[in-house]
Amino acid sequence: MRLDDFDPNINVEDQRGQGSGFGGFGGGGGGGGLLFAFLPFIFNRFGCLGVAVVVGLFFVFSGGLHFADTGSTGGSLAPTERSRTAGGTDARSSCTVDASSKVACNAFSSADKTWAAIFQQQGQRFAAPKLVFYSGEGQSGCGAAQSAMGPFYCPTDQGIYLDTSFFQELSQRFGAPGDFAQDYVIAHEFGHHIQYLMGISDRVNSAQRRASEAEGNRLSVMLELQADCFAGVWAAQNRDRMDPDDLQEGMTAAKAIGDDTLQRESQGRVVPDSFTHGTSEQRMTWLKRGIDTGDYRRCDTFAGAI
Template sequence: MRLDDFDPNINVGDQRGESGGDGFGGGGGGGLLFGLLPLIGSRFGCGGIVVVLIVLAVFGGLGNIGSMLGSGGGSQTSVPTQQSARKSEATTACRVDASSTAACNAFSSADKTWAAIFQREGKTFEAPSLQFYSRSGRSGCGAAQSAMGPFYCPTDRGIYLDTSFFQELQNRFHAGGDFAQDYVIAHEFGHHIQNLLGVSDQVSNAQRQASETQGNALSVRLELQADCYAGVWAANNRDRLDPGDIQEGLTAAHAIGDDTLQQESQGRVVPDSFTHGTSAERMKWLKRGLDSGDPAQCDTFSGAI
């Protein structure tokens, strides 16, 4: 996919080279997702993570990391200085390696695309941040661990990424290509859109009244909608697509379906434990977004999926 270079004004943080998530052992991160972390660690999306983290946030289990995003001490710093610092941090973080640059390019594109969509629909858009870390880090939802895969934290509105996942996507899941990587970022950005629209809160509220199986089913619908939103982003940048890009995305969606992952990891499939959707469902909703380019076509909560 032929994306423009990232806008240096995007909100990017970089924890690589820091000591990691010390002091956050009980705050989030591992131990979540109804005991399904081994499965979640093998895919991106982490809708189970986003849903459970929202629930934990409601019950006061998550902290606030506003200072981590560069907002602390704002009263003592001029706006131009803040903007210059953000621009410098984004440029440095995004140029660490090719994977970082690719992630920033996709993030920047999604940022511009969704800002334009929200403007057309008369809605207020607020950009998330992209937070890089290596192996372990910190988030507003607790510890960030690379085993969790890329995830979105609704508490601080950050997309968290250990870029080593891109290698895993290609080597382990045989889902290579630049568009497969872009799909990862676009999917997580889709979770931010759900947060802005209030969908995430609605799901967490419903899950508090639901059984575990029902809660998992709601998580699946949340994840599939994020897949659809990823397709919407791509459709609105159709002129940037290269031949084969769509197939790369569909291959990635298939590789990280619950049924495929469970069959590979445990030799059997347990539908009641699905939190992201089957391979066929993930491909279906990604393609719906690609075909329509319309967020209104991404209603995974009405009717069958």
């Protein structure tokens, strides 16, 4: 996607180069690997507070996390120092640390301008989120940020949190290369900010507190699919910037991160009641609806459920 260079006035925070720098979860049978494998599900079901509580209890009862040496074929449980990327001090320096940072900032800046214009057309007030880079681990208004959680949006501080190593994982592990696949990640998280501004997230959270676990998961799926659709709306509003292969890159990425696909690959079976983001087909369908219509009002995944 042929995006303009980022606006240097966008709100960027950089936590790279801070903290302990320990990383590399899983392998060797360590309990930390199992814990962080489930963090995305805990986060989507119970939010940042749930993640903080679970991690805190793990520290109390296990005496701390066990880190695998990802550079050792023997699966040592000794801590390893993650190579830290030095962060920037302002938007211009943070966004040019590496190619992935620039891709993220370009997409974020484009989404910022696009949604500000949409809100203005509707006579609504728009407040921009912030883009927060971290490496391995960081801190958000919702608690600890960990690479294992993947990119996420925190409504408490209205921040989109990204470890840019996820872009490499998206290409190599999930088989979804391309600049539009990366743009889609940012646009999806920006979509969660739009849901926050529209009050949708609060209504979903309220409904989830009264719901069963299965129903709560179903509401989470609706929320995520709408964020996919909002990502498509952003792309449609910038259709003149799209390359011929961008749509396929987006569909490939959406398919790769569907709950059914991920569960089938990780555990060999699919458990629909545990879905929190939607199937591959659903994610592709709603992303494409946003791209086809360019109208956020056509992104009602809830159909009266909230």
